[in-house]
Amino acid sequence: MAAPRVIPCLDVDAGRVVKGVRFQGLRDAGDPVTQAALYQEQGGDEIVILDVSATPEGRGHAVDTTSSVREVLSIPLTVGGGVRSTDDAQALLEAGADKVAVNSAAVDRPELIGEIAQQFGSQCTVLAVDAARRENGGWEVVVNGGRTRTGIDVEQWVRVATDLGAGEILLTSWDRDGTRSGYDLDLLAAVSCSVRVPVIASGGADTAEHLGQALEAGASAALIASILHDGVTTVSSLKKELLASGFEVRP
Amino acid sequence: MSADVVIVPTGLANTASIVAAFRRLGAETRLAERADEISDAGAVVMPGVGAFGAAVERIDAAGWREPLTERIADGRPTLAVCLGLQLLFDESEESPGASGLGVIPGTATRLPDNVTVPQLGWNRVAVDTESRFVEPGWAYFANSYRVESVPEGWEGTTADHGGAFVSTIERGDVLACQFHPELSGTWGSDLLRRWLDGTRGGS
Numbered sequence: 001m002a003a004p005r006v007i008p009c010l011d012v013d014a015g016r017v018v019k020g021v022r023f024q025g026l027r028d029a030g031d032p033v034t035q036a037a038l039y040q041e042q043g044g045d046e047i048v049i050l051d052v053s054a055t056p057e058g059r060g061h062a063v064d065t066t067s068s069v070r071e072v073l074s075i076p077l078t079v080g081g082g083v084r085s086t087d088d089a090q091a092l093l094e095a096g097a098d099k100v101a102v103n104s105a106a107v108d109r110p111e112l113i114g115e116i117a118q119q120f121g122s123q124c125t126v127l128a129v130d131a132a133r134r135e136n137g138g139w140e141v142v143v144n145g146g147r148t149r150t151g152i153d154v155e156q157w158v159r160v161a162t163d164l165g166a167g168e169i170l171l172t173s174w175d176r177d178g179t180r181s182g183y184d185l186d187l188l189a190a191v192s193c194s195v196r197v198p199v200i201a202s203g204g205a206d207t208a209e210h211l212g213q214a215l216e217a218g219a220s221a222a223l224i225a226s227i228l229h230d231g232v233t234t235v236s237s238l239k240k241e242l243l244a245s246g247f248e249v250r251p
Numbered sequence: 252m253s254a255d256v257v258i259v260p261t262g263l264a265n266t267a268s269i270v271a272a273f274r275r276l277g278a279e280t281r282l283a284e285r286a287d288e289i290s291d292a293g294a295v296v297m298p299g300v301g302a303f304g305a306a307v308e309r310i311d312a313a314g315w316r317e318p319l320t321e322r323i324a325d326g327r328p329t330l331a332v333c334l335g336l337q338l339l340f341d342e343s344e345e346s347p348g349a350s351g352l353g354v355i356p357g358t359a360t361r362l363p364d365n366v367t368v369p370q371l372g373w374n375r376v377a378v379d380t381e382s383r384f385v386e387p388g389w390a391y392f393a394n395s396y397r398v399e400s401v402p403e404g405w406e407g408t409t410a411d412h413g414g415a416f417v418s419t420i421e422r423g424d425v426l427a428c429q430f431h432p433e434l435s436g437t438w439g440s441d442l443l444r445r446w447l448d449g450t451r452g453g454s
Contacts, residue, residue: 002372002392002412040436045373045391070271076391076434077268096267098393098434121262121301123369123393167369167395198367220367250373250389 003250005045005221006211006235006242007200008228010035012051012081014058015065019178019226029229032065037072039228042235045250047073048170048200048223050101050128051081052145063095070096080128080170089116093124101126101170104143107150107157110164117165122197127166129154131187132174139187146174154187155194162195169199170223176204178226183210185217192218206232208241215247256280256447257292259319261309261335262301265431269298269332272433276444289318294450295327298433299334303359303396304346306334316352323354326423328450330443336420336427337396345396355405355420359396366413369395374410376418376430382406384445385419388438390430392418397429424450 010017010032017029029035036047049069051062059082066079079092080101089100100120106112106127117125130146131139131154139154158169171191173184183201192199198220205211211222227233242249256273260266260282270280273296280296283289297319299306310316323329323339337343340351343359362368373389385408397416401407410418410429419428426446432439 001366002370002374003389005372067267070267071274074272074275074434074436074440076393076431094267096271098265098268098431119301122395123300123371168371196364196368198369198371220372 002220003248004215004219004242005200006043006239006249007046007048007221007223008039008044008235009048009050009202009223009225011225012049012062012065013053014055015061017229018052019229033068033072035229036069036077039235040073040075043239043250044075044235045221046076046078048078048080048101051079053082063091066092066095066097078126078170080126085112086115086119089120093120099124099126099168101128103128103130106161107141107143107152110160113161113164113166117167122165122167125166126168126170127158127161128170128172129157130172130174131184133184133187139190142174155190158191158195162197166197168197169195170202171199173203177202179204180206180227182206183214183217183219183222185213188214188217188219208238208245211238212242212245212247255292256294256296257283257288259283259289259295259297259310259315261297261299261306261338265298265300265332265433268431268433269296272440272443275440276447278447283315286314286318289315290322293328294447295319295322295329297329297331297335297338299332299338300393301334302346303334303337303343303351304349306338307346307349307351310338310352320352320354323352323425326425328424328446329426330446331425331427332433333394333429333431336417336429337398339427340398343396355402357398357402359398361396362394362416363413369393370412374412374418374430376408376410378408380406380408382408382419382421383449384421384426384442386438386442389435390418390428390432390439391434391436392430394429
């Protein structure tokens with residue numbers, strides 16, 4: 001079996017790494033090339049870069065950031081944020097992304113998933129989903145940094161997206177993001193049961209125990225961000241703890 | 252001979268990663284445009300990603316089938332990555348009816364239903380026989396299809412995802428990897444270096 005992955009994530013705004021809580025209150029957390037190289041060195045299995053720029057000028061940096069990071073990275077690189085067309089996807093892939101993540105544009109127009117998968121392959125088509133708990137049970141897809149609730153059921157959406165060709169799900173719990181209270185394990189279990197493609201757990205990690213819980217709930221990979229950027233821990237110490245707990249991660 | 256590595260642009264998605272990986276090793280790369288560039292090149296990389304049928308169409312439309320088949324059959328320095336490995340065979344369940352290069356008899360089949368598909372992630376490569384290039388270690392895979400056993404006349408290594416499958420095959424200066432050496436960290440970079448160094452002067 002492929003080993004469970006630990007994936008550092010860089011939220012990038014206008015070419016700088018930032019981190020906020022629940023997509024708000026962004027703080028500067030460094031240079032993406034330096035950070036990506038550091039996390040690769042620490043044993044990160046892949047790097048995810050999500051462009052969170054609010055302006056078109058800011059988003060204009062995404063391609064440059066991708067090619068600069070590619071130069072130093074000999075592990076896979078996924079780039080998302082603002083991908084609205086196959087042209088956007090192509091620009092990022094040509095710059096050196098190995099996978100592109102689509103999020104709100106796919107909610108607006110699900111065919112985009114199929115178009116990207118058709119042209120570049122399912123293995124590089126990632127669906128990013130921001131999921132918020134509903135009061136009456138289940139989860140719904142949210143967009144616009146959690147400001148817009150779409151009413152779309154998350155479990156249904158991931159099934160539709162994988163049928164269209166998405167090869168991986170990057171599943172962020174909006175309720176847990178940046179809170180360091182652990183991943184939403186019910187959400188992970190529900191989504192992992194709904195699809196056969198790998199699911200990446202995101203939102204809420206604080207400890208190696210949280211990562212282990214996500215993997216046990218069915219995730220193939222665990223995304224981490226703020227605990228790395230804030231120097232709370234390193235990829236290598238998280239992986240050491242996971243190995244000691246019996247998870248066969250790549251050492 | 253040329254120190255250049257000529258890349259056969261069968262698809263787009265991982266070309267930049269391949270280029271960057273060779274650049275870090277100090278090797279220049281260029282994309283093939285004409286068939287004779289593939290025949291004449293000291294070293295050729297076939298970085299296939301995407302669908303089997305689409306890659307075959309591209310190869311045939313560009314007239315690359317013959318120079319590729321020839322250099323692989325002759326054991327000249329050629330590196331096939333991911334789908335590139337599967338393209339050496341007759342066909343794939345992914346695209347029924349599409350003819351692979353057919354240098355090796357056999358069919359690429361879909362990974363079984365009891366594991367995540369695509370396989371996206373790091374997996375252990377086991378080296379049970381002699382290999383000029385491959386050492387045991389962790390490699391990064393991104394595949395939904397695979398070849399189930401090492402073909403006759405080739406040396407090979409395996410990995411396991413719902414059962415053993417072929418992770419590399421080699422013969423002469425031809426090396427085909429189901430994983431992505433360009434994305435397999437230091438281990439992958441060392442593998443690329445051994446292939447480059449080991450095959451230099453081979454043409």
